[in-house]
Amino acid sequence: MIAKIIEGRSFGGCVGYVLKKDSEIIYANGLRTDSAKTIVQDFNFQRMLNPRLGKAVGHIILSWNTADKDMLNNDIMISSAKRYLSKMGIRHTQCLMVRHHDRKHDHIHIIFNRVNDHGKTISNSNGRYKSFKACKELNAMYGFKQSEGKQNVNRGRLKGNDRTKYQIYDTVKAGIRNSKNWTELQNYIRYKGVEMQFKYRSSSAEIQGISFSKDGQVFRGSAIDRSLSYSQIDKALNGIDNSKELYYTPFTDSPASLSADNSIGKAIGEVASALFSIPDIVPEQEDPLIKKRKKKENYRLKR
Structure with a gap:
């Protein structure tokens, strides 16, 4: 099982896309499922508890490997989806789960309200990391086939x-x-x-x-x-x-490699300096007696 997370602004557009041909509502919480219109109305009514939240539409697609087809049914999908939502911290809010039958691999669309039942915003912080971890744990729990990576994506x-x-x-x-x-x-x-x-x-x-x-x-x-x-x-x-x-x-x-290169360069520089450096020239010190005689001679000449 793998998950794809999407956020949006329009419940009408999202619900209209999910409730298409070959779709089946398998679970709903806090929503009237008489029609797409009533579902959207209920989502928007709760959304008004926190009107400042722009992207209130939570949309997650859970997909299973074709190898899991024989072990999947609506109950298994609902159970694993609820556990997934709980691990993601998505609780106490409206939720709609819709199963699609238009692909070789089984998948469901989950639409939830990011404004929860108490008017609080459901956080999306670190969502992709938490999703990866949740899918890995649920694959092990249910025995779903682990995704083999991006190589098999169409x-x-x-x-x-x-x-x-x-x-x-x-x-x-x-x-x-x-x-x-x-x-x-x-x-x-x-x-x-x-x-x-x-x-x-x-x-x-x-x-x-x-x-x-x-x-x-x-x-x-x-x-x-x-x-x-x-x-x-x-x-x-x-x-x-x-x-x-x-x-x-x-x-x-x-x-790390640059540090190693710098160490080698420094060592070479030190050797070169030792071999080719020119010593400082120290002036030769004058004999004190000669210096004293010159001083007397200069004094006599000035007189």
Whole structure:
């Protein structure tokens, strides 16, 4: 099981999309399900308890692997979805679960109100991290097949930001396989239309993170995939080759390798200094007696 999290502003648009042909309402809480119109009315009525919240529409898609098809039914989907929502901190609010039958893989759409029954906002902080953790725990609990990653995603069905993210993911992954250092990776992905930018810790040259951009859209590496964080890419590149040829700024090699290079350079500099440095010349000291005679002679001449 995997989850996709979406937020929006219009309950009417979301409900209208979810309640389409080949859909089935399998669970509802705090809503009249007579029609799409009554569902939207109830969502909007509770929304007015906190009118300042713009994106009050919570929308989550839970999808299962085709290998799980024989073990799935409405009860299992509802049970796992409720546990998922609880782990996400989504409680005491209106909720609608709709099952779709238009794909090979089973999936349900969950629409919930981010304004809870008490007029409080349901937090979306760290939502994607919590979702990943929740799915992993529920897959183990129910015996669902764990997703094998982005390789099996149907790229042809992706749109908007998701399409761009996967294009960046595929490009950077190919770049890592074909590059020996950061410069080669940067050149490869730039040729493919992707740019990367480093994020530096304030008032220092220490790299804190990385982001990628394509067609005017910018994403943090870790937001695209955990394997595209700065530390993970650096490990992958250093595992291939430790070549350190860089021609661009601010692109730099890993701080650890630069420290090693600086140590070697410092040692060479010290040896060169010892071999080729010119000693300071100290003026020869004049004999005190000669100095005294010169002083007397100068005094006599002045008289």
